[in-house]
Amino acid sequence: MALEITDATFEEVVLKSDKPVVVDFWAVWCGPCKMLGPIVEELSTEYEGKAVVGKVDVDANQEFAAKYGIRNIPTVLVFKNGEVVAKQVGVAPKKTYQDFIESNL
Template identity: 55%
Template sequence: MASEKVLAFTDSNFDTEVLKSDKPVLVDFWAVWCAPCRAVAPIIDEMASDYDGKVKVGKVNVDENRVVPGKYGIRGIPTVILFNDGKVVDQIVGAAPKTSFKQMIDKVVTN
């Protein structure tokens, strides 16, 4: 489903891959059964390609990983959070157009 540029983040690798990343990280909290998550998935793939080398992009399956979603208060999915220097910079809850994700990333990435 996801492109090879979209990483799988888990409870066990989240600190290393996201919080300690030297690049901004876009994280999509999702589940297999979630229709809006499926609608957002192609956009997340595009963000991974569009910002390749500038932003790390990945997904956290909330059914398989409970600790990280709990830590960030994920109550609705999809929730997409942008991290920079280990901190939450911005987030979008629910399905949104590509422009919304682009605007969010452009706040921390200079082209």
């Protein structure tokens, strides 16, 4: 299951991780976010132990959404060593996210 990431846990979970971190910035009311949700859940299971896969609800956690300039959702950022290494705005095929993760393992 994808990890619920908040403003309070973002630095520890994402920026200090020794594994690649996939962060889905989403909101409850966002239709495309609901389409992406099952893909994010599948990725979290497939890459368990190899990468961290989490979600940030932008309505409840605005600090890091603002810091990373999230203007449209869903936006998925991939972090490695605390730096953004990949970005996907909008829903993309599952393979797009798999490729992001694979290239950063």
